[in-house]
Amino acid sequence: xSRWLPARLTQRTDQTATGRALRFDVPGWPGxxxxxxVDVRLTADDGYQAVRSYSLAAPSDGRIIELGVxxxxxxxxxxxxxxxxxxxxxxEVKGPLGGWFRWTPGxxxxxxxxxxxxxxxPLMAMLRARRATAVRTEPCVLIYSVRDPDEVWYARELSTxxxxxxxxxxxxxxxxxxxPRPAGRITAGDLPGPxxxxxxxxxxxxxxxxxxxxxxxxxxxxxxxxxxxxxxTERFG
Amino acid sequence: xxxxxxxxxxxxxxxxxxxxxxxxxxxxxxxxCPTCRMPSSIGELHVYGTGPGPGLxxxxxxxxxxxxxxxxxxxxxxxxxxxxxxxxxxPLPHSAR
Numbered sequence: 001x002s003r004w005l006p007a008r009l010t011q012r013t014d015q016t017a018t019g020r021a022l023r024f025d026v027p028g029w030p031g032x033x034x035x036x037x038v039d040v041r042l043t044a045d046d047g048y049q050a051v052r053s054y055s056l057a058a059p060s061d062g063r064i065i066e067l068g069v070x071x072x073x074x075x076x077x078x079x080x081x082x083x084x085x086x087x088x089x090x091x092e093v094k095g096p097l098g099g100w101f102r103w104t105p106g107x108x109x110x111x112x113x114x115x116x117x118x119x120x121x122p123l124m125a126m127l128r129a130r131r132a133t134a135v136r137t138e139p140c141v142l143i144y145s146v147r148d149p150d151e152v153w154y155a156r157e158l159s160t161x162x163x164x165x166x167x168x169x170x171x172x173x174x175x176x177x178x179x180p181r182p183a184g185r186i187t188a189g190d191l192p193g194p195x196x197x198x199x200x201x202x203x204x205x206x207x208x209x210x211x212x213x214x215x216x217x218x219x220x221x222x223x224x225x226x227x228x229x230x231x232x233t234e235r236f237g
Numbered sequence: 238x239x240x241x242x243x244x245x246x247x248x249x250x251x252x253x254x255x256x257x258x259x260x261x262x263x264x265x266x267x268x269x270c271p272t273c274r275m276p277s278s279i280g281e282l283h284v285y286g287t288g289p290g291p292g293l294x295x296x297x298x299x300x301x302x303x304x305x306x307x308x309x310x311x312x313x314x315x316x317x318x319x320x321x322x323x324x325x326x327x328p329l330p331h332s333a334r
Contacts, residue, residue: 002253002256002257002333003330003332003333004332004333037249037252038253039253051253053249053250053253094253094256094333095253097252097253097256097262098249098252098262098264098280099252099262099264099265099280100248100249100252100262100264100265100278100279100280100281101249101264101280211244211245211246214247232280233247233281234247234249235245235246235247235249236246
């Protein structure tokens with residue numbers, strides 16, 4: 001059972017030209033696990049309501065939540081949330097939602113995170129939670145596919161790997177000058193093989209991104225011998 | 238794999254609408270498709286109808302057979318589990334409206 005809670009926008013940070021990190025103050029927020037999402041409800045003056053799902057970008061932090069919002073061109077909700085909702089204004093949120101695409105630092109084993117575009121948002125909550133944990137003995141690989149260097153969310157936090165982290169950014173349209181990998185879609189060669197870290201086919205794998213990206217990566221992972229029960233996926237439109 | 242060509246999301250998006258009538262998170266609920274025998278959780282279903290309309294259809298990721306249908310109305314959630322089982326109309330608690 002869940003209910004709608006008022007959420008006040010307290011901070012808006014540009015991540016890319018069309019991607020925003022939005023922080024909300026939510027009195028009564030019960031806390032959440034990395035990977036979970038919320039439903040956001042907007043109500044127009046005439047009573048019309050629209051609901052959309054957005055991933056939580058940071059580990060639980062009292063009544064403060066951070067959402068990643070990518071503008072969908074022509075969208076009904078995302079352009080408003082991204083650029084027009086005034087700081088200090090209220091929306092409603094329901095959550096935390098989703099027990100399938102979730103990870104906590106207490107979950108053992110190596111971690112393979114694969115994100116496409118704004119699909120990095122829930123993976124960032126996992127990475128941040130892992131960084132905030134004192135003991136980080138098991139490896140974590142993040143493979144992050146973006147169109148070009150301007151499309152990297154959390155660029156500063158991702159520029160320096162923490163202990164046990166291997167952070168790889170793949171560019172699909174334009175790579176930075178001097179990049180050893182030419183721009184192009186993610187392929188089997190970009191993914192760790194069964195013998196590469198994170199060791200073994202049993203590494204828990206989280207894949208998030210647009211539907212076509214998730215289908216493509218899921219196919220690559222299965223072809224590489226990773227087992228479907230260790231792969232968790234989340235698609236967005 | 239029988240894939241419909243319409244764009245789909247996945248069962249993670251059902252967590253919100255179903256949270257109004259389930260006491261536990263339903264997206265980890267496991268089932269085996271009666272048609273193709275593929276196991277999946279609700280979170281892994283392919284979900285169609287995430288546009289502006291009120292209804293969501295969850296299909297088996299293996300064979301696209303109907304697994305679940307949910308239609309939100311003001312004050313109610315219609316929920317059909319399985320194919321041909323008919324739908325139940327759940328009243329929503331006031332706090333969920």
